[in-house]
Amino acid sequence: MAVGGLTPLSTTDWPGKLAATVFCRGCAWACPYCHNASLREFGAGERPWPEVLAWLETRQGLLEAVVFSGGEPLLQPGLAEAMRQVRGMGFHVGLHTSGMDTEALARVVPQCDWIGLDLKAPRAAYGRITGVAGSGQAAWESLKLVRASGVEFELRTTWHPALLAEDELLELAGEVAAACAPLWTLQAFQPEGCAHAELGAAGHAQVPERLSASLQEVLGGRGKLVVRNEADNAQDVTLGGILRNRTQE
Ligand code: SF4
Numbered sequence: 001m002a003v004g005g006l007t008p009l010s011t012t013d014w015p016g017k018l019a020a021t022v023f024c025r026g027c028a029w030a031c032p033y034c035h036n037a038s039l040r041e042f043g044a045g046e047r048p049w050p051e052v053l054a055w056l057e058t059r060q061g062l063l064e065a066v067v068f069s070g071g072e073p074l075l076q077p078g079l080a081e082a083m084r085q086v087r088g089m090g091f092h093v094g095l096h097t098s099g100m101d102t103e104a105l106a107r108v109v110p111q112c113d114w115i116g117l118d119l120k121a122p123r124a125a126y127g128r129i130t131g132v133a134g135s136g137q138a139a140w141e142s143l144k145l146v147r148a149s150g151v152e153f154e155l156r157t158t159w160h161p162a163l164l165a166e167d168e169l170l171e172l173a174g175e176v177a178a179a180c181a182p183l184w185t186l187q188a189f190q191p192e193g194c195a196h197a198e199l200g201a202a203g204h205a206q207v208p209e210r211l212s213a214s215l216q217e218v219l220g221g222r223g224k225l226v227v228r229n230e231a232d233n234a235q236d237v238t239l240g241g242i243l244r245n246r247t248q249e
Pocket residue numbers: 027028029030031033034035036037040070071072098
C-alpha cells in the first residue's frame with residue numbers, strides 16, 4: 001500500500017458515517033478536474049501501511065469506518081489485504097473508485113460495505129474526460145459488477161460545464177436511469193487541489209436549478225439525484241483547447 005495521505009475524521013467521504021480516509025497514491029487516468037492531482041503520481045507512500053494500522057488501532061470505538069480513496073485505490077496490489085485488516089479491527093470498509101480496473105474491483109468487492117463509484121461522462125464522451133481510450137467500457141463494466149454484488153453504492157459525477165455540455169450531462173442521466181442506480185450525486189467542480197491552471201483559476205462551478213430539475217426528470221422514479229454546489233460565485237468559462245489533444249473513444 002502506497003499511502004499518500006490520511007484524513008483522520010470525515011463525515012462526508014462516506015455520507016452518514018464517521019470515517020477516516022486513506023488516500024492511495026497513483027492513478028492511470030488524467031481527468032482535468034482532479035482535485036487530488038498530487039496523488040496521481042505513482043511512488044512510495046509517505047506513510048507506511050503498518051503505521052496507518054497502528055494509528056487506526058487508537059481510533060477503535062471512535063470511528064465507524066475507513067474509506068480507501070485516492071488516486072485510484074484499485075491500483076494498489078495490497079488493497080484487498082489492507083481492507084481485510086481494517087475490517088478485522090471492527091471498522092466498516094468504504095471505497096472511492098473510478099472503476100478503471102474491473103478485475104481488481106472484483107477482488108476487493110467482497111471486503112467492501114459501501115462503494116462510491118465515479119461516473120465521469122456518458123459512454124461516448126468518457127475518453128475525452130479521462131484522456132484514456134476504453135475507460136468508459138471499464139467504468140460501465142465496473143458499475144455492472146457493483147450492482148450485481150449487492151454492496152451498497154452511490155454514483156458520483158464531478159461536473160464542469162466547460163468539460164461536459166449540459167446535453168451530455170442529460171445523456172448521462174439517461175444512462176444512469178437505465179442502470180437503475182439508487183443514488184447519483186452530482187458534484188459541481190471545486191478548484192481546491194486542482195492542478196489544471198485554467199480550471200483552477202476559473203473558480204467553482206455551479207449546477208443551475210433548471211438543469212437539476214431536467215436531470216431529475218430524466219431519472220424519473222428510477223433513482224435519486226443529489227446535487228452539491230459549494231459556492232454561489234460560479235462563472236462561465238471557456239477552456240481554450242483544453243481537450244484538444246485528448247483521446248476520443
Ligand atoms: S480517476 Fe480520480 S484520481 Fe484519477 S485523475 Fe480522475 S479524478 Fe483524479
